[in-house]
Each structure stands twice: as structure tokens, then as C-alpha cells.
Amino acid sequence: MLISELSARTGASVPTLKFYLREGLLHPGESLSQTRSAYDETHVRRVGVIRALTETVGLSVQQTRGVLEVVDSPGPDLYTAYGRALGHLPPAVPESDDYPRARAVIERLGWAYEPKHVATRQLEQALAAAEAVGVPLDDERLAVYGPHVHAIAEHDLARVPREPDAAISYAVLGTAAHEPVLAALRRLAHQDIAARTTTG
Amino acid sequence: MLISELSARTGASVPTLKFYLREGLLHPGESLSQTRSAYDETHVRRVGVIRALTETVGLSVQQTRGVLEVVDSPGPDLYTAYGRALGHLPPAVPESDDYPRARAVIERLGWAYEPKHVATRQLEQALAAAEAVGVPLDDERLAVYGPHVHAIAEHDLARVPREPDAAISYAVLGTAAHEPVLAALRRLAHQDIAARTTTG
Numbered sequence: 282m283l284i285s286e287l288s289a290r291t292g293a294s295v296p297t298l299k300f301y302l303r304e305g306l307l308h309p310g311e312s313l314s315q316t317r318s319a320y321d322e323t324h325v326r327r328v329g330v331i332r333a334l335t336e337t338v339g340l341s342v343q344q345t346r347g348v349l350e351v352v353d354s355p356g357p358d359l360y361t362a363y364g365r366a367l368g369h370l371p372p373a374v375p376e377s378d379d380y381p382r383a384r385a386v387i388e389r390l391g392w393a394y395e396p397k398h399v400a401t402r403q404l405e406q407a408l409a410a411a412e413a414v415g416v417p418l419d420d421e422r423l424a425v426y427g428p429h430v431h432a433i434a435e436h437d438l439a440r441v442p443r444e445p446d447a448a449i450s451y452a453v454l455g456t457a458a459h460e461p462v463l464a465a466l467r468r469l470a471h472q473d474i475a476a477r478t479t480t481g
Numbered sequence: 482m483l484i485s486e487l488s489a490r491t492g493a494s495v496p497t498l499k500f501y502l503r504e505g506l507l508h509p510g511e512s513l514s515q516t517r518s519a520y521d522e523t524h525v526r527r528v529g530v531i532r533a534l535t536e537t538v539g540l541s542v543q544q545t546r547g548v549l550e551v552v553d554s555p556g557p558d559l560y561t562a563y564g565r566a567l568g569h570l571p572p573a574v575p576e577s578d579d580y581p582r583a584r585a586v587i588e589r590l591g592w593a594y595e596p597k598h599v600a601t602r603q604l605e606q607a608l609a610a611a612e613a614v615g616v617p618l619d620d621e622r623l624a625v626y627g628p629h630v631h632a633i634a635e636h637d638l639a640r641v642p643r644e645p646d647a648a649i650s651y652a653v654l655g656t657a658a659h660e661p662v663l664a665a666l667r668r669l670a671h672q673d674i675a676a677r678t679t680t681g
Contacts, residue, residue: 329613337610339539339571360675367668371539372661386666392673400672404665410537411658413529416651418662425636426666429629434670436625438678451616456668458611461572462618463667464660465604466586466626468567470634471656472600473592475560478638 284310287320291328298328304342306331306349330454338457344369348457355449359441366453367399372406380405389420390427433463484510487520491528498528504542506531506549530654538657544569548657555649559641566653567599572606580605589620590627633663 288295301307307327310318334345347369355362380396383405387394395401411417418426437455441448488495501507507527510518534545547569555562580596583605587594595601611617618626637655641648 326615330615333610333613337572337606360672363671363675372537387669392669393676395672395676398669398672400665400668404662404669406537407658407661407665410533411655411662413533414654414658415526415530416655416658418659422636422640426633426663429633430663430666431670431673433626433629434667434674436622437667437671438674440622452671454614455611455616456671458607458614458616459618460664460667461607462604462611463626463630463663465583465600465607466630467634467637467660467663468600468656469587469592469598469604470631471563471637471652472560472595472598473631474634474638475563476593476595 282320283317284320287324287328290325291332293328293332301328301331304346306342306346334457338461340370340457344371348453351453352450355446355453357445359445359448359452362449363452363456364399366456367403370457372403372410374399374402374406376402377405382408386423386427389424390431392427392431482520483517484520487524487528490525491532493528493532501528501531504546506542506546534657538661540570540657544571548653551653552650555646555653557645559645559648559652562649563652563656564599566656567603570657572603572610574599574602574606576602577605582608586623586627589624590631592627592631 282290284295284298287293288298291298293301298307302309307324310320310324312318330349331345334340334348335342340348348366351362351366351369356365378396380401383401384394384396386404386408387401408418437459441451482490484495484498487493488498491498493501498507502509507524510520510524512518530549531545534540534548535542540548548566551562551566551569556565578596580601583601584594584596586604586608587601608618637659641651
């Protein structure tokens with residue numbers, strides 16, 4: 282199909298598609314002439330992935346490119362690929378020697394504390410931001426969150442495909458795409474509880 | 482204090498502070514002359530809030546302004562203010578007549594389905610994005626997520642201050658600032674489980 286049809290199929294405008302091609306998010310079509318290329322179903326699917334990551338998950342073009350690079354060239358193991366992908370997801374945090382807030386929480390929960398993990402830095406930054414905003418999370422709160430989040434994560438891991446490439450793609454895209462689902466569910470649960478309390 | 486001292490206290494550059502003032506995120510100081518104003522501790526705290534929301538939570542300037550407007554002028558009740566604030570948090574979603582994916586999930590969980598709620602639209606959009614990315618969430622998965630997320634939300638609600646203005650500020654800022662903490666905890670739990678599985 283030509284780019285005009287790819288636009289009609291995906292709902293993305295032709296200038297947007299040209300932008301994705303220029304930025305290397307979308308792989309080139311098969312060249313038909315100097316100005317025309319042919320696109321196929323792989324392009325349709327890829328445009329859907331790019332739009333979901335940018336528009337709903339809210340990633341920047343640069344973050345989207347980083348996540349898709351891990352999916353496209355995952356390397357040999359899931360654990361390393363997952364860590365690389367997390368480095369492209371918000372919040373972007375500078376490296377440091379120590380993460381005292383994150384360490385205290387992780388050790389209290391009995392999880393493995395690993396300062397090299399990007400997620401450790403991200404937790405430190407998120408805890409500091411909650412303090413800065415005036416809504417710090419105390420130990421009791423985190424002790425309640427921890428086991429629930431761990432149970433969710435255990436279920437996630439049980440669903441990862443066994444085939445290595447599929448597993449990496451699943452873990453990377455699932456982390457990006459499932460976080461907004463969990464956030465929306467929590468917002469809805471708040472409203473569900475508030476509605477029951479107000480009317481009941 | 483002058484703007485230079487506010488900059489030193491907060492770590493935000495003078496041009497950044499001027500930008501916050503121009504955008505109405507930061508309230509003006511007390512005018513000392515045509516070019517100098519005096520700032521106080523309320524400005525120091527506000528700059529911390531603005532930076533946490535933009536840099537760690539990842540809100541745009543427009544989203545940050547929207548959230549802070551709700552905090553500054555909350556209106557009479559928590560429930561409405563919370564809904565208004567959610568409209569400023571990502572994902573930004575167009576209104577629609579029906580939200581079939583969200584309705585199915587909410588009804589299966591036994592929560593109150595309310596299509597007028599912004600969070601209902603956000604759940605619909607997030608579920609559609611997960612499908613588009615190729616990592617849809619099936620019923621079994623959502624049935625596991627639901628009760629854990631509801632338990633977290635119940636604990637959240639129990640911690641909301643009783644005084645109405647403080648309650649609204651807490652609910653609005655807590656939703657924005659605690660979501661990155663929960664996301665980081667889930668990422669860490671994934672790595673904790675993966676590490677145990679690989680080495681154990």
C-alpha cells in the first residue's frame with residue numbers, strides 16, 4: 282500500500298507518518314520510485330504501537346525510540362533488556378552513589394536492593410518528589426503497598442512468554458502499556474470507594 | 482529574599498523561576514521596585530511542588546497548571562475536585578458515548594461504572610493502547626489486579642486528612658505523586674522476582 286493508504290488504515294496523518302520514518306521509529310517501505318514506497322501490514326502494526334506509546338502511555342519520541350530499540354534488538358537475556366528499557370521510561374533520573382529512601386523501603390520489604398538497577402533510582406526520585414509535593418509516603422503505607430504490588434508483579438511474570446524474543450518484547454511493552462491501566466484502575470477504585478462512602 | 486536567593490534555595494535557575502512566574506504556576510512576590518520583588522517560604526515550597534510535578538511525575542506545564550488550579554481553588558467537595566484534577570493528568574482522552582472495555586472490567590470487578598468519570602475514559606484508552614501494543618490484558622489478569630488495586634486505594638482513602646481543603650490537596654497531589662512510586666515498586670518487584678528465579 283502507498284503512504285496515503287497507510288494513513289487511512291492507521292488514522293495517522295501522512296506528515297505524522299513521514300515524521301515517524303524520519304525519526305527511525307517506523308521502518309522504511311519498499312522503494313517503488315524516488316518518491317513512492319510500498320508499505321505492508323508490519324507498518325500498520327508498528328504505527329499502532331508508536332501511537333499507543335506516545336499518545337496513551339505518554340512517552341516522548343526519544344523515549345519511544347529507546348523502548349522500541351530494545352524490542353527490536355533485545356540482546357540475549359530478559360533481565361538485562363528489561364533494565365535497558367526501564368532507562369527509557371520516565372522518570373529520567375541521574376545516577377548517584379546511594380539511594381537512601383529506596384534502600385530503606387526495599388530492605389524493609391525484604392526485596393533485593395540493587396543500586397545499579399534503574400528502577401531503584403526511579404523509586405528514590407519518586408519518593409523524593411512525593412516529599413517535595415507535601416504528600417510523603419510513610420513506612421506503614423509502603424508496608425501495605427509492597428505485598429500488593431509484589432503479588433501483581435508475580436502474576437505478571439507468570440504470564441511472560443517462554444520464547445526469549447517474545448518474552449523481552451512482552452516485558453518491555455507490557456511495563457510501558459500496563460502502568461497506565463493500573464493507574465486508571467486505582468483512580469477508579471478511589472472514586473468507587475468515595476461514592477460508596479458519600480452515599481452509603 | 483530576592484529571586485537570586487530563591488534560585489539558590491530551590492536549585493531552580495532564575496530564568497526557570499521567571500518562566501514559572503510568567504506561566505502563573507508561581508504566585509508573584511511582593512513588589513519592592515519596578516524590577517525587584519521579595520519572595521518568601523511559600524515560594525520555596527511552591528517551586529518544590531512545581532519541579533516535582535514537572536520533572537518526576539512528568540506533567541507538562543499545562544497539566545501542572547491544571548492540577549495546581551484545583552489545589553488552589555478546590556471548590557466545596559473532594560469528589561468533584563478529584564475528578565477535575567484527573568482531567569489534567571495523563572492520558573488526555575476524548576469524550577465518547579460508551580467505554581465498552583472499561584465497562585466490562587468495572588462491572589466484572591463489581592465497582593461503580595460511571596461513564597462521566599474521567600478515569601473511566603482513561604481506563605478505556607489504556608486498555609485499547611495495551612491491545613494496540615500487542616500486550617492486551619485478559620479477564621483473568623484484570624481479576625487479579627482489581628482486588629490488589631482496590632486494597633491499595635482503600636488504604637489511600639483512610640489516610641486522607643479530614644479537613645476539606647487539606648483533603649482535596651492531599652487527594653490531588655497524592656494521585657499525581659504516588660503513581661510513580663507504585664510504578665517504580667512494580668518494576669523493582671519484577672526485578673526482584675526475576676533475580677530470585679534466575680539465581681535460585
